[in-house]
Amino acid sequence: MRIFHYSLPLALAMALGSATAAAGELLVDHVDGYTLDGAGKLRRFEAMRVADGKVVATGSHAELVRKAGKAEVVDGGGHALLPGLIDAHGHVMGLGEMKVRADLVGTSSLDDALARVRAFAAKHPDDVWVIGRGWNQVVWKLGRFPTAAELDRAVADRPAWMHRVDGHAAWANAAALRIAGVTRDTPDPPGGRIERDAQGDPSGVFVDAAMALVERHVPAPTEAEAARMLDAALAEMARVGLTGVHDPGIDADTYALYRRYADEHKLTARIYAMIGDVGDDFDTIAANGPLTGYGDGFLDVRAVKLYADGALGSRGAALLAPYSDDRANTGLLFHAPAEMTAMIDKAVGKGYQVCIHAIGDRANREVLDAFASVYAKRPDARALRNRIEHAQVVAPADIPRFKALDLVASMQPTHATSDMNMAEDRVGRERLRGAYAWRTFLEQGTRIAGGSDFPVESANPFFGLYSAVTRQDHDGHPPHGWHAEQAMTRIEALRAFTLDAAWAGHASESLGTLEPGKRADFILVDRDYFTVAPSEIWKTRVLQTWVGGKRVYAAETPAAR
Structure with missing residues (x-):
């Protein structure tokens, strides 16, 4: 030997x-x-x-x-x-993009973020657009969203476009606003919001569906750039111990890239990909039905990702009652109930698992109602192991419905420890009884598929395991854990990132444990x-x-x- x-x-x-x-x-x-x-x-x-x-x-x-x-x-x-370890909700290409774009994660103030953007722009003078991600006005203690005029202080000679850390809002400079043709007369699109100043003019931040007004003008990555992003993401996942990831929301170009990498034996982590929405890309990718076990088990494309609402940090999560810190706002519901039901029905009718982003209690209720409606028509669809992604703020009365409908709760432990600085401000203490409620879900027998939502959070799964067990930040705050009654045991946390993540991806017969075979x-x-x-x-x-x-x-x- x-x-x-x-x-x-x-x-x-x-x-x-x-x-x-x-x-x-x-x-x-x-x-x-x-x-x-x-x-x-x-x-x-x-x-x-x-x-x-x-x-x-x-x-x-x-x-x-x-x-x-x-x-x-x-x-x-x-x-x-x-x-x-398997991350049940991580954006692979987003992680790779973070490695080649302006990285604003961890910036402590507006000035800190502007300095990073300025340095990145100077280092990349040939970039037509200056693109980045990771800002968080809550951490900056700004008390408001940043403005286009402020971003102009970092880069004014070309368009700049910076996604918020959660990916549900983005910040444009004046050049980007001009290129997009957004003015005070531009209406808010359904499911989106243009932030405006006191005079009603666009102030520079676009929330959820409104981001498309600018993003349609941002050049798509070339094939070579996309490959570099994927290489960077795979390297980072291997470094932190991720052997698998469920990628929520790929398009046709990413599908083609993943297949090419699988054909060339270049994937170093198993990717369980969800097609973004049920539109043209779904029709193209799903023409021959779900893809399973491709490339010796390195690629599966047998799920669809839908969105019900936005995010809590940008006040886009759809709530049953107004935000506690914005009484005129109940968030953004992306689809009418009949539309959401029809989207689910189309996907399950083709044999695809449905995974729906729902953060607010109103969005979660809409999704639960939609699944119930579809199951009444298609009872066999339960076997697809359908999922609610995030299940972040759920009305306590709705939590048992996850079990009754055989839904997986795909949850990200680090969201709780990242959000604890603002969650109670957003929804108040009473609604927190059904928020980040891992123990409540586990005790009723609901499977939790553990993830991170990288690059919104770090891809390091040990950060998630730590948050699941302690409900503390890395400085040990709060001393006894934030709503520690909802913490997981170490075994439960490991199971969420191994066996139950594998089960949620229809792979528990081959992945998730080290049993023979x-x-x-x-x-x-x-x-x-x-x-x-x-x-x-x-x-x-x-x-x-x-x-x-x-x-x-x-x-x-x-x-x-």
């Missing part, structure tokens, strides 16, 4: 990883291994045998070494091994998720990421053991 260690230099380690994959059989030894079984019970092991990209057995060192034969041996150095997607990490202090979970660093028995990432300088 030839033994190699993850502490080798990266280039050599990756080369050995490729040779190992080609050999077809591995023994991953000397690990503190953890996996759930199909019933969700935690199992531990010291070694794992892999053949042809699938798990053969897990067990003790002594037992599996005897059976190793000519297998290549990966020495885990005593580190923890976990099943590969399942695909060998796993990670080695620098600390034990189950024994470290809760405050340490988010600091977990991935040492190696393996997908289908092939190593796709090795840290440059792994920690010594």
Whole structure:
């Protein structure tokens, strides 16, 4: 048996990883291994045998070494091994775009954001549009949205367009407003809002559907640019231990790119893609029905992403009663009930799972009503494992309906710890009883598919695991957790990012645990998720990421053991 260690230099380690994959059989030894079984019970092991990209057995060192034969041996150095983590709601191309556009995530003030935009524009003088993402006026403590005149202070010689961190609002400079032809006479489109100044003129921020007024003028990425974005996203996912992602809302061009990467064996994470809406792109992509297990299990396109409302931070989430901090506003409902029902019916009629963005309590109720209406006509549609994405603020009386309708709650734990600085301001304490209510969903038997909504939040799944368990920010605030009664246990959190995420993507028979016969997607990490202090979970660093028995990432300088 030839033994190699993850502490080798990266280039050599990756080369050995490729040779190992080609050999077809591995023994991953000397690990503190953890996996759930199909019933969700935690199992531990010291070694794992892999053949042809699938798990053969897990067990003790002594037992599996005897059976190793000519297998290549990966020495885990005593580190923890976990099943590969699956993000059930992450925008792959959005993550890649963040790597090549102006990054405003983490800016602490308006001036800080303007400085970043100014620096990016100076570094990219040939960009026709200056594009970026990540601003958050709540963190800036601005008390309002930023304006076009303020963005002009950073870049005025060409159009600039900056998406808010949640992707549900965007900020334009004066040049972008001129190109889009938006004036005081431009009406708000259905499902959108143009922010205006005291005189009624567009102030520079567009919410939800109104963003299309400007975005139709923004040049689409070239094929080469899109490929660079995908490469960057795949590299980042491998670095943080994501072996799979459910990508909500792809178009026909992205579909073609994913298929090409699958054909060329260039995908390093399994992508479960949802077609954006049920319009022309859906008709094109769905012409031959759902795509499953494509590229040796690296690509599935068997779901549709719909939107019911906007986001809480930009006050676009549709509420049953007005916002507590904006009494004239109840948010933005994107579709009339009959229209939403028809969209669901079209998708399930073609055999596609339906995943619907719903954040506000009114939007969640509309979606629940629509699913109930469709199921009355098509009872078999329940088997598609339909989902509500976010399920963020739900009227307590509506939460049991998720179980009654067999819906998956696709939720993102970091949203709670990111939103806790403004959520109560937006909806008040009473409505928070049904907000970010993970424990309530779990106790009624609803599956939670865990995700991040990257790049709205970090793609690092250990941030999500930490938020799920502690309901605290990375500084440990608040001391006992924000509405800690809704926290998950460590096993529940891991299950949300493994077994139940796989189940929500129709893949729990092959992914989500390290049981014999399942695909060998796993990670080695620098600390034990189950024994470290809760405050340490988010600091977990991935040492190696393996997908289908092939190593796709090795840290440059792994920690010594």
